[in-house]
Amino acid sequence: MRRRLLPLALSLLLANAAHADEGMWMPSQLPGIAQQMKAAGFKGNPRELSELARAPMNAIVKVGGASGAFVSDQGLVLTNHHVAFGVIQYNSKPGRDLIRDGYIAADRSAELPANPDYRVLVTTGFDRVTDRILADAKGKRGRAYYDAVDGATKAVVAECEREAGYRCSVANMYYGTDFYLVRQLELRDVRLVYAPPNAIGNYGGEVDNFMWPRHAGDFTLLRAYVGKDGKPADYSPDNVPFVPPSHLQVSTQDFREGDYAMLAGYPGVTFRHRMASEFANQVEWQLPSRVALYHRMIDTIEGTAAKDEAARVAYASQLRSLKNSLKRAQGELDGLRRSDAVRVRREDEQAMYAWLDQQPDAATTRADISAAQAVLDRATAVRERDQLLGAIVAQTQLLKSAVTLQRLAHERSRPDAERERGYQQRDETLIAGQLRQVQRRYAPHVEKALLAELVGQYQALPAPQHVAEFDAVFGAASQLQQKLDALYAGTKLDAESERLNAMQADRATLAASGDTLLQAAATLLPAILRLEDENKASSGELLRLRPAYMRALIGFRKSQGRAVYPDANSTLRVSYGRVSALDPRDGVHYTPLTTVQGIVEKHTGTDPFDAPQTLRDAIAKSDFGNTAEPSLGTQTVDFLTNLDTTGGNSGSAVMDARGRLIGLNFDSNWEAVSASWMFDPRYKRAIHVDLRYLRWLLAKVYPAPHLLKEMNLPAE
Amino acid sequence: MRRRLLPLALSLLLANAAHADEGMWMPSQLPGIAQQMKAAGFKGNPRELSELARAPMNAIVKVGGASGAFVSDQGLVLTNHHVAFGVIQYNSKPGRDLIRDGYIAADRSAELPANPDYRVLVTTGFDRVTDRILADAKGKRGRAYYDAVDGATKAVVAECEREAGYRCSVANMYYGTDFYLVRQLELRDVRLVYAPPNAIGNYGGEVDNFMWPRHAGDFTLLRAYVGKDGKPADYSPDNVPFVPPSHLQVSTQDFREGDYAMLAGYPGVTFRHRMASEFANQVEWQLPSRVALYHRMIDTIEGTAAKDEAARVAYASQLRSLKNSLKRAQGELDGLRRSDAVRVRREDEQAMYAWLDQQPDAATTRADISAAQAVLDRATAVRERDQLLGAIVAQTQLLKSAVTLQRLAHERSRPDAERERGYQQRDETLIAGQLRQVQRRYAPHVEKALLAELVGQYQALPAPQHVAEFDAVFGAASQLQQKLDALYAGTKLDAESERLNAMQADRATLAASGDTLLQAAATLLPAILRLEDENKASSGELLRLRPAYMRALIGFRKSQGRAVYPDANSTLRVSYGRVSALDPRDGVHYTPLTTVQGIVEKHTGTDPFDAPQTLRDAIAKSDFGNTAEPSLGTQTVDFLTNLDTTGGNSGSAVMDARGRLIGLNFDSNWEAVSASWMFDPRYKRAIHVDLRYLRWLLAKVYPAPHLLKEMNLPAE
Known part of the structure; x- marks a missing residue:
């Protein structure tokens, strides 16, 4: 149990000085903070994470406007139930309520096509284009500056999108200081593979939204398909699974409070470096x-x-x-x-x-x-x-x-x-x-x-x-x-x-x-x-003038021995930290791992706390095997980290010190609602599905042994 | 932090087997459970606590229908703010809002008379009268049995009350098995000495009622007066402070999670031994x-x-x-x-x-x-x-x-x-x-x-x-x-x-x-x-027949090596246990001591979270001195124990292993609302004011050095 050992004023100062876990880093910045990452417990080489278009970062995809990751070499994508909700809804009809019942495709032929506008985007390029974007803006002011940047951006994007199957965009880093061209393969044939019942995927619903402790199995498995030529294509029964450039391996190791964790995804917008x-x-x-x-x-x-x-x-x-x-x-x-x-x-x-x-x-x-x-x-x-x-x-x-x-x-x-x-x-x-x-x-x-x-x-x-x-x-x-x-x-x-x-x-x-x-x-x-x-x-x-402020801030931080991440802008970012408890207020301590006992405790029989009988029976049997957390002696469900996230990070991959996938981000806590402006390490937490819960559901509750095998996971 | 180490079913069984902390014991039973009390950490001799009409038990009084205790040799009574609320209200009038402002009597002459029906009752006799009560009932049934017991009870009470200044009652123990005549000195001149502002005494109001963590300073000091002849008397300016047969000493020692605690008061009614x-x-x-x-x-x-x-x-x-x-x-x-x-x-x-x-x-x-x-x-x-x-x-x-x-x-x-x-x-x-x-x-x-x-x-x-x-x-x-x-x-x-x-x-x-x-x-x-x-x-x-059930239960418990306390009936009882955290549900751990930081966190500026400026300034100064808890480095406010309580225990004295007064009971937690029927050690907790908070308020926030001196407490 963490105790409040210091007077409030002092702890505030210290808390604000403890920036170790703050940061939505561009992968390219990671080698520069290698020392901090290793001190936090990372066991790999940060350089291996530094390129968006290389493994393992190109396994991190944009899906349905949020984040996800490839988890097999056959295009299997893991994302949140709420991110794939439209796909599940699209495939439901009278007599086949996939929202209520969930869905398990028995084989590839049973995988159900998503709504046609649903996309999986795989990053294939990330290049600095600052000079091109600002070339025509130099010397201009106000509306003219805006129009010059806007025009150059549109031109760069149009040029990039000339090749079919790609979607391109220009990311503005540090408020107009730098611009990057992001090139993404746009996969248009996405199919529903495995979804738990809504009463699992969205257990707690609006009542639990933003809340911890949480007990939702907020995940779904999709699969991306391409034409026989390997190129993006609209849905066709002849399409074949997309072979991703890389994929993440779901972990079979235990983890607990204090363990290193890191997350990769697409945070939307923050205001941390505002004046x-x-x-x-x-x-x-x-x-x-x-x-x-x-x-x-x-x-x-x-x-x-x-x-x-x-x-x-x-x-x-x-x-x-x-x-x-x-x-x-x-x-x-x-x-x-x-x-x-x-x-x-x-x-x-x-x-x-x-x-x-x-x-x-x-x-x-x-x-x-x-x-x-x-x-x-x-x-x-x-x-x-x-x-x-x-x-x-x-x-x-x-x-x-x-x-x-x-x-x-x-x-x-x-x-x-x-x-x-x-x-x-x-x-x-x-x-x-x-x-x-x-x-x-x-x-x-x-x-x-x-x-x-x-x-x-x-x-x-x-x-x-x-x-x-x-x-x-x-x-x-x-x-x-x-x-x-x-x-x-x-x-x-x-x-x-x-x-x-x-x-x-x-x-x-x-x-x-x-x-x-x-x-x-x-x-x-x-x-x-x-x-x-x-x-x-x-x-x-502001686009013209803010870079002066950002340069000053970056220089000042450098003098403090600290790097500066750009405010979030829907580009791929990495944050690192650890599995962390939360002391939200005096007298209250939230443990960082929840268990299936909490599902039973919350169960009322009515939505949003209507856990399926199948799940409750399985919990009552306590047959958790190797997906249980040994220190708790039971099956975990969700967990809490101090990772830096914001809206858009739904579906972000959470990895351990060796890059193995241990969780799937799906929410943050109520106390962190102000984190878009300020990261306060006392209160900022992120909420993830524990993938041991996914493994247990797929092994013993709503079995899908073929998917476990595809993900190179034990059958139980 | 306590972890859930066992599967639910097993922990349930164990929890229900762990009866060590259950029990609202008649003082006379304490010598019989001396071994358990000592194992729990009690440092005194249970025999010293075994007589209601002797020290220290005769320092435990009934006040305003609830509980309280003498805390000086000059009739000073400590009870809850909510128990004395009527007295505070009675003395408020336009231009003198003692509810809002609180009250400190500068000296004895400033102590304010309570409403005339307010009473402090001091137990002077507790005698078994079973034979007399049941003499006439023997052989009868139904309504006749009821009337015989009722008639004998009225006769015994009337006889006892013949002496002026006493109130008597007959307590039914073990559902008609035993009857005790309780004789109490009835002090009719009670005066208001010290009350904190309502925003301290009832901080959190209805919102926090039944809730933990809690931050109320729910205490008030009263004084009992008697006539110059030392006998109970209606209010008169000539009356003198009552010299109680004994009083409790407020502790100046620290205490923390896990420490032994015990409580004495007048629990109202429980149903634990129902069929x-x-x-x-x-x-x-x-x-x-x-x-x-x-x-x-x-x-x-x-x-x-x-x-x-x-x-x-x-x-x-x-x-x-x-x-x-x-x-x-x-x-x-x-x-x-x-x-x-x-x-x-x-x-x-x-x-x-x-x-x-x-x-x-x-x-x-x-x-x-x-x-x-x-x-x-x-x-x-x-x-x-x-x-x-x-x-x-x-x-x-x-x-x-x-x-x-x-x-x-x-x-x-x-x-x-x-x-x-x-x-x-x-x-x-x-x-x-x-x-x-x-x-x-x-x-x-x-x-x-x-x-x-x-x-x-x-x-x-x-x-x-x-x-x-x-x-x-x-x-x-x-x-x-x-x-x-x-x-x-x-x-x-x-x-x-x-x-x-x-x-x-x-x-x-x-x-x-x-x-x-x-x-x-x-x-x-x-x-x-x-x-x-x-x-x-x-x-x-039922009065005639239930004793058979109770005798069977008592015999059975004896065979298990356990004693049986009578269900609560508003007579003086003692429970023992320890300062205890609470894990109310999966993922949530409540620490057993709250601090003044929680007052600041909850403060909104509007009732019921409108902490007085004086209090907030004092908290900001962090001048806690020796009333702070060293392990927390700050001032505590309330604390939680696993002591066995029910309605009527408001104002009960909470003592440490050496019988020193450390707290004042004022509520229990929401999870314990079913405890009138079943004591579940996982969830049953009692909520107390930490008397170090009282000492700090009296020393530094709303000073009353004369009262600290009277209670033999340091001035800061």
Whole structure:
């Protein structure tokens, strides 16, 4: 049992100094931190992990938008049940409920094709293209800088994708400092091989989401297929299993608390290297004001819909979503406050400036950072407005529909390739679906009450935050109710047919429409486009200026003997650490390995705690054999590490000190919800399926001896 | 950290075999278990603890209906903040909010008198009176046996109370096997000396109730006063502090996980030695059917009141109470199932019978036990009816008022001393208050819906469970709605003045009343009285027959080398064990000591987690000195032991191996809610204030150096 031996303030300082386990490293950085990895217990050579397009890193794949890994030389892919959920759902039909029952393909011919848009991506190239991306941007500023980078990126990607079967992208590292071209083989024929019942794969469901201790068997096995020529192909019964460039071996060794572990996957986005002022803005304004805004919107919707059964039903989904966002924002705020993130980041930045001021390029670097800060300050000056205008469009149904319709007509006046993302031809089915859905999610008095609240707040902002077009539509505060009444009395957009008809109308027809909401949207659209343009100009400036900050940070860290990983950007990263308990709060100690006894304890017989009888019988038999953890004398289920992860790391391979696969990442703990901004080693943990549980299920509960054999694993 | 080293089934068996820490022992039993106590770590002589009316046991007092202890030679009493809450409330007034602010009497003259009915009871005698109590009962059965015991009890008590200043009672040990006369000095002048702010004394409030980890400073110091003659007296400024026969010394030693601990107090009621059939009835019928009934009542009230704001307000309190009862019943049920209580008790009983059948008196004992079982079976045959009829009266407002009014009129026709408890002259103020309160808790359509549900269920019972008078009032199922409509249309009891007037009416007037509900109550009353009589007859039989079962159990336990404590009955008991962690479920380990860091972690600034600034400043200063626990390097707050407790143990003194006072019991953990039936050593824990926290608060946060000095404690 770990005890709190130090006063809080001191332990905080020490905790923040203990960066050993923080880091989402690019594989190429690993040789540079070889000493730390070995000190942590790694038994291999970090150089062997350093190339994305070589073994074993090219066994780590992107799958269904998240992570996975090849686990056999016949294209078998291990990923999360929740990552493969769409595939399982796609193959379920009346009389064959694969979600409920799970699925075991008896042989290759029984493997079920995934939905056609499901992909497995194998990295085959990772090359620095910074010079090409920035060549045309040099000397430019703002929007021009943004457009130059955007244009070069599109050109590089188009060139790379000329070869059929590849998907390419450009990854921005260190906020515009470096750019890498990522080349990936795009496997389009993916099939379902083995899925446990949902009551195992998603045991605990929403109740346990983000929680530890956890007892989910969140894994599924898929297989990637290619044409007979070995090249990516659409599904065909003639296709053959893809022979991956490499695959990982599932471990047959035991592991326990304190053992070395490392993880490879595709973390989505983090903000760890943002400037101290951005930390302060996030903790002191963004999150608290978002929490307050969510509260007000929830109160408004609940208050208005209270006496109206139909409205309560219509807004149930939006309310659930708002409450979920509120919970997340509050959790992130609590976490960042608990970690004293603003103070810690500010002191760290001040130390960096003290170091920087001793360097020869201090003046020019400082000038760029000041300019970047000025861009941020301009955004801060209108943050209340931006938050409210965003909500006015995003949180309404009919007004949002009107704006979408005007925007679509506007975009359609340009060639498809030049339209804004989300308004291209391929997006129109989605837009039509959203317009249809309004019918089930709208009640006029609720939308008016929500707008009265949001616009009312906007109207109370000082003049410099006002936008003429919004003022024109909503008038002054004293007129607001009258304006809203008129807007919703004079619109026919509450009829589905009207919305879908308007989607077909051209720009001139829509502009001439006498519909009050369409008129309002026509007035608002130029403002919305203008604000978007301003935003792109700011983004361009930050893309130009942030590298100065990052170079200073990297130099400062080097002076501390520390390397800097780039903030997460959906590229392959490796983190290392150990199997770790968690002391989430005073008096509570979470052990890092859960066992099947916890499944029985949680079982209530109703979803999400409805463990299948087959599983409960097997647990009762206690026939665990060599998949049990000897120190616990029973079968483990999930485990906890201090590995550095974020959204996107679902399905990431967790390996032991010798690179053997021991776990599959699927979640992180509630206390770590703030880790996208700050890694606090006291609270940051990642939650994994223990692959000994997978081995036991495949050997003794829902047997698949052929798959164990394929993975070179013992039959029991 | 404790690990689960054994398969579940085996650990269950072992756990149930490990009875070392179970037991609410009568002090007189302690010499008999001296070996076990010493093995557990006790350093004193159990014989010194064996007499209730001698030191140190006579320092353990009853206070405010719960437990407490003298902690100075000047009558200072330590008990829980929640036990003294009424005293604190009584002394609060506009401008002096002692609940919020706490209170420190600067000197004796500033000590504030408690409400006049508040008592401290000091045990001065504990004598076996079995022969006297049972003398007249011998040879009798049923109601006659009951009346004989009741009569002898009243006589013994009356004789004992002849001396002024004493309160006496007869305690029934081992279900009618033994009777003890308890004689207690009744101190009537009790004063408030020191109370922490409510935000300390009740930190965590309802949210943390039953929960661990806990961070409440749930203690208060009172002082008992007597007249100048040393005898109990009503409050007078001339009174002097009571010099107790003995007092406990608060410890200045450290303690930690695993250390010996023991507790003395007045546990209320347990059912540990009930028969296996009663365990089965509780787990298989009583609790599940109670849970189902609560659910239905809650659904009915919520459904009926949903669209009626006034009704929602009126029923908020009843709903809260039903939900609380539901939670408790579900918790007890879950716990008893988790402990496999029915099977464990049944197997234990079968082993007892196997032993019994080898004994010379097997036949007569078996006959008595069979007869007791027959009494229980008769109750089981009508358990559905009894549950429903109970709810029909208890869960209604207007119908209950009508029954109460008829019952009061009926009881008033007898001499006051012979009236049923609850209907004597001294109870009439309370009854009037309840009749008044109906106004704020009643809506006719909700009460009718509730009755439709409850009576509907009753009507669906088989004929043998029917009661003619209830059938007469409510008719057949097809008539129910009509009958209810008529009952509530023809009553004026919804007017407060009508109810209070009816309270003054004599029996004849009430009997002749044309009020439909009063008429219904007049019809029901004879049935209610008859069922009560039957119940007393059953109680008498069980009182006569259960001793056979208890003697068999005691003999069987003796053959196993184990002693048997009597089930709790509000008499002084001692339990021993150790400072113990808790593993409440897979993956979760609770440490047994909480610290002030937990107060900071839980602090939200709003009730019930609104730690006073003074406290938070003191925590931030980390100036804990010798009240800190060295192994943790910080100030402890509460701690957990495996001591055997139940309701009534609030304020019990927790002592170390040398009898020094280290803690004050104030709650138990949620997992232990089923402990009134079964002590499961895996889950049963008791929650105590760590008196080092008290010492720190008195020394450094809300200083009271004069009290530390009086308790012979260091000033810091």
